[in-house]
Amino acid sequence: MAISRTDPEAGARERLVVVGNGMASLRFLERLTERAPGRYDVTVVGAEPVAAYNRVLLSSLLGGEVDEAACAFRGLDWYEAHGIRLLTGAPVTAIDRESGLAIVGETHVLPFDKLVLAVGSTPIRLPKPGMELPGVITFRDLADVAAIRKAAVEHARAIVIGGGLLGLEAAVGLARRGIDTTLLHVMDRLMERQLDHAAAGLVRRAMEARGVKVRLKADTAAIEGRGRVERLRLSDGTVLPADLVVMSVGVRPSVALAREAGLATSRGITVDDRMATSDPRIFALGECAEHRGQIYGLVEPAYEQAEALSRHLAGEAASYLGTALSTSLKVSGLPVFSAGVVDTPEGAEAIVLSDPGAGLYRKLLVEDGRLIGAVFVGDVAEQGWCKALIRSGEPVGAHLDDLMFGRPAAPQTLAA
Incomplete structure (x- = not known):
């Protein structure tokens, strides 16, 4: 027509x-x-x-x-x-x-x-043998969710490839369904673009507490099986049984x-x-x-x-000048936020508050008196303020204590 x-x-x-x-x-x-x-x-x-x-x-x-x-x-x-x-x-x-x-x-x-x-x-599929096998599914849209649900039958063993945001979300979703789930990531920490090692460690613990097995520095060599997915082989020779492989590598x-x-x-x-x-x-x-x-x-x-x-x-004067990247999410119920620089560059100062037992971590990165990055896990109450300071370049010195420990509550007024 x-x-x-x-x-x-x-x-x-x-x-x-x-x-x-x-x-x-x-x-x-x-x-x-x-x-x-x-x-x-x-x-x-x-x-x-x-x-x-x-x-x-x-x-x-x-x-x-x-x-x-x-x-x-x-x-x-x-x-x-x-x-x-x-x-x-x-x-x-x-x-x-x-x-x-x-x-x-x-x-x-x-x-x-x-x-x-x-x-x-x-979605990207790794250029490795076996990616065309039935049971290898990307995680991107409603059709992918339907396909994963169909494959994730009782007693199925699922492997998620990719430790970025979508990979973590897919793994958590599968684990919630009671599926035996393993997350593979080729890097040495999860979400390496958004989190430093300490924050990524807390996220890993939260994933494992929800039943997701995490393997880092895990390089996929091939997916194997007769007619459909049966196992995944890593480059170090390790073989992992699998009925479903979810691809989330970018x-x-x-x-x-x-x-x-x-x-x-x-x-x-x-x-x-x-x-x-x-x-x-x-x-x-x-x-x-x-x-x-x-x-x-x-x-x-x-x-x-x-x-x-x-x-x-609409006829208005308008320009897009770029976005200062930030990430705010919940991983297995654990609030996570990052913005700006994640790893400490030369010449910058890292101010860190860490309480692994409580699942709490805060890091502020300051250079020339200005906030250039922030990573929060467990308590992200000041995330909006951090984003605004990173974008504006406003001197941060007077705000450091409040950013790290939270702004004090307003005093309560006693009733007459």
């Missing part, structure tokens, strides 16, 4: 096509409809069969703590109420920049005056669509401070976008990009 280039209902409104209906796309649409209601004739095309949902809750969904309905953001009525046409289960296969057309499948044609690419990223920005359309790409789709690509009619945001050489795989930068782009397309 083709859509005519002249849509009588749209009138003189500019035609805006948004490719992708994930969290970044939805945040952009929410902000655009607030700032410029009715200005654009909007069509959104999502490759997944459902509307945008909360990927942050996938591990809770896997573990049975929430159901699929709890992961939903906006119902179809919201899109309809804002005049947004939503196509689901319909990947865009090509972009004809010369004619201003987005091609859906083989025959569905969407004309555009402006186009936003929010196509996200694709993602790659989805750039194929942009590259085939002739847009500038590097590791991601190259954008400027207005989130514009090399074609000024086409924009990109979220995990697929590369801004000033940086690719972000977290929700906060995607939301900040969506904010900037919505303002720009």
Whole structure:
């Protein structure tokens, strides 16, 4: 089915096509409809069969703590109420920049005056033997959760490869289902980009307390089995039995669509401070976008990009200048926060409070009187303040005690 280039209902409104209906796309649409209601004739095309949902809750969904309905953001009525046409289960296969057309499948044609690419990223599979075997599953979307649940039958033995955020979440979700779960990580500590050794040690203890076996410096050599997964072999010769292998070793920005359309790409789709690509009619945001050489795989930068782009397309002056990365999560119920620098650089001072027995750890990294990094485990009450200080570069000296021990409570007023 083709859509005519002249849509009588749209009138003189500019035609805006948004490719992708994930969290970044939805945040952009929410902000655009607030700032410029009715200005654009909007069509959104999502490759997944459902509307945008909360990927942050996938591990809770896997573990049975929430159901699929709890992961939903906006119902179809919201899109309809804002005049947004939503196509689901319909990947865009090509972009004809010369004619201003987005091609859906083989025959569905969407004309555009402006186009936003929010196509996200694709999970990486290690280039090792056996990755094609049934039972090797990535952990990225609702379909992956359904596949993992199907494979995680009673008495199954699961191995999760990858000690980053998603790998930890997948392992915890499996353990909550009563599955014998082992987490493998090739580095010497979990979440090495966000945590130092002491903090990572506390996280490991929390994982193990929930029944997840953790093996560090574990390099996968191959996955083996006849017809499906039966075991995993490490490079040191260790063989681990497995019925299910969950791959969580990172993602790659989805750039194929942009590259085939002739847009500038590097590791991601190259954008400027207005989130514009090399074609000024086409924009990109979220995990697929590369801004000033940086690719972000977290929700906060995607939301900040969506904010900037919505303002720009609403006619406001707006620029995205980058995001100071931070991570805030709960690992097996243990609050964890990190921002800025994690390991102490030369010339910086590390101020540390550690109580392993209580599962409490705080480290502040200070350089030239300014906060450049923070790692908290167990109590993250001051995380917002830390993020603000790192971003502003404000002198931190007068705040160190409060950041480390918490701000004193306001005195109670005695009743008359």
